[in-house]
Amino acid sequence: MNQSDAVERLFLIIQKYLGENPDKVLNYLPPKAMAETLGLDAPRPAGDMEQLFSEIENYLQYSVRTGHSQYLNQLWSGFSMPVFMGEVISALCNTSMYTYEVAPVALLIERKMIAELLQIIGFTAGEGQFTTGGSNGNMLAMMIARNRAVEDCKKRGIHGVPLVGFVSEDAHYSFDKAANILGLGTNSLVKVPIDHTSTMNPVLLEKAIFDAKAAGNIPFFVGATAGTTIRGTFDDLTTIGAVARQNDMWFHVDGAWGGSVLLSSARDQHLAAIEEADSLVWDAHKMMGMTLMCSLFAVREKGHFDDVLKLGDTSYIFHEDDDLVDPGLLSLQCGRRNDILKFWLEWCYTGKEGYQKRIDNFMSLIAYARAKVVADPKLELVDENGILSVCFRYTDDQISDLNAFNIDVRRDLYEAGASFVNYSYLGEIAVIRLVISNKNVGKPDIDRFFENFDKQARAKLLDIRSDS
Template identity: 35%
Template sequence: MQSLFLSNDEKDKKEYIKIIEQTAEAVCDAFDSSSAYSGPEPEELRKDIHLDSILPDNGLGWERVLELTKQKILPNMLRTPSTDYMPHLHGPAVLESLASELIISAYNQSMDSWDQAPVATEIEVEVIRHLCALYNLGQQADGVFTSGGSQSNQTAIILARDWYCSEILKFDVKKYGLPEQFKKLRMYTSEISHFSMEKSAHILGLGYESVVKIPVDSKKRMDTTVLKKRIAQDIAEGNLPFLVVGTVGTTDFGSIDPLFEIAAVCKEHNIWFHADAAYGSGVILSDAYKNRVAGLELCDSITVDFHKMFLLPISCSAVLVKNAADFDALTIHADYLNREEDEEDGYINLVDKSLQTTRRFDALKVWMSFLCRGKDGWSEIITKSMENASYLYTLLKKNQRFSVITEPEITSVVFRFVSGTEKDDDINRAVRRTLLHKHGIVVGQTVADGNVCLKFTLLNPLMTHKKLEQLISVIQAEGEKLI
């Protein structure tokens, strides 16, 4: 039988090294262009990857499978490290984090109990401790790694709901389920916040109607004047405001809600304050711009994503809370997993504060990359991307062929090719697809103020001003062909 696993057997070690080296070589060979995409449209791509069966009667063996991977998959993978890739809030992964992924997959630890991941558990606890200090959450703070921003937000909403029901309504949700007045619970977030707010409300049995969407101002920030009025109105109507979510980096615009003002409202009404900083949490590492996220320390919980501005591989996120005791809402003991007797003897079982049971050792990526780059390295990376966004905004403002929606606060720039005709929506849609399939340039598309727009999400610090100028020239040329 061919080798199954990496072990202490020399034959297995040699096979592992061979497979990893061959894979690394194949990946490097597939980076044969500076473009982000090779170009196939959906139907062509489906035809290219088709196989009669992916479970043959007789296995093909490693060499043949590697060849098929090289033929069908690697040439068509998006090359996220390319400066032609900028559609969404994920981008390239720094090299040392690729090494951490190799370690994570080889050892295959699960983060639910200490006996499944001894050193991994202790490293996650250590990383969380440093993250709580980074965001100045105080000595009682804690956190846990999650699959991404949606799960971090959902966790925070659960903790906020249970805290409110326990502390304000004096009702034990964990034991009895939702209280009779659950239909009166209200959470507030901006009208352009992440869709995980509604999805979480649905999953938790509160429904979309429990999510009160607050309008944004011209800078795409939550209008706190309206927030105050809506909370007062709900209280007068007998509803139960339990949570306000401030967005620190909206998905499209990168706008940052006024954290100090929201914190004051939450304090006045005894409401949980959560910051969805999945995008903007990285700004704290920029010496030049960290003041833009001042106020995060006032939050009861924070979502932090490391597969966005921190440039780590998907998936890697965490939810941090100011009061570690709030995680009790998620704790339940099982004799086969997180025995109370072990915990009394100092064994930490992270499943006690996680929605997931089986979970990857994602904290290693943060540990290695933070140590490798240091404060100075990360400040340079994040500052460069934010400065690129500022430069692009200035560039577009000078060009009459473009309109820009709002000045960027982080690294997202939403803009629109303008022809002066009624075809602008269609032109912008067509330009995006032309860029993707003809030029291998991948940009985002969204709707702002009712108009179809293009979006650059500038997370790659290798982007240059010259390259931005070239990209805008290509967009302008393709747009003008369609007038």
């Protein structure tokens, strides 16, 4: 089969997939049955294009449809044609985002997008880079803070300097990973309790900093979260930022999930004073609908990337004879994927106004879902503060173990392919966490989700009754 026929075949398969409107989010099979169905242990004939199309069809048939309107599980979802086109063309022109020489168009687009996003944040004299994700950005923030706090850290490491960082108990686990990777150890990361607003308690933050100093440690980093992973709340950036500055600490904002609220009309309500932070992570692959990955790490002042990340003999790759400084000199990795073309195409297509409507809509859909929970006597709203998520559970006097019941219902829904939603624990309570990041989800989809959930829960309840 020649290339042109193969392209045609491939696009026919894609067209068919996109044209389908299946009821189910996935065709679930348990791992063993899935492996058998895919026949992964059988030898494959080399050089057989037909075989590849059958592999692709199997892949599509059994993969989760993350663009489905009942896929409400992770913080990323949905399908967008401009993004898809960007991915295809990026793969077609495979390049690495380290030098202008190999990625002239992509790098200029990236520079333009970074400038645009820095303006939106309010980091008007700052700099930014696209990384492998929010986890990576959180680590970079902590790394810059570490090197700022420890003299000559680049060469000597932390050489026993007793650094302590602070995040809320609801912060993303990537901060623990960062503390580990950066040689600080997870004991050096204090988890500040949240208060009645489900956000970091600034009074307890101050106390924890005071205690750390009293114990002879050096507070160096505060990470606030704008859009917590489970409850979907926003730490008070104004107050926490002031505490960080008073104590000469680096103030980072993890906006991996909620950074996109910068584009919404609720920006001032949830992200006031963000422009005073030292750094920010903002995942465009979450609420902005990019395919994984597409994540900005930005700092308020220039020079930190150069100070912390520029290292080693790179003369074989960076010839620096173009006036655009090769960004690869300042990133953590060497080769770097082109995550920008898809973003650029979607940005051109949707525009700032389009994004404002989209993010506003996500928040009003969450408010709609919350109201449905509150109105249903069988459902309990476990956290009242979520802006970007609804955490709830099903209750009934006949259920002896509410945690197990809710986890089972969620699993049944998933295996049936009816709706795909996540669960987590808030303290001891297992909650269903509903989130929305798919631009094509609307109120009827939220209604359908609750109908599906209710149906599955009632079926489970009937089982319990018939067993007892």
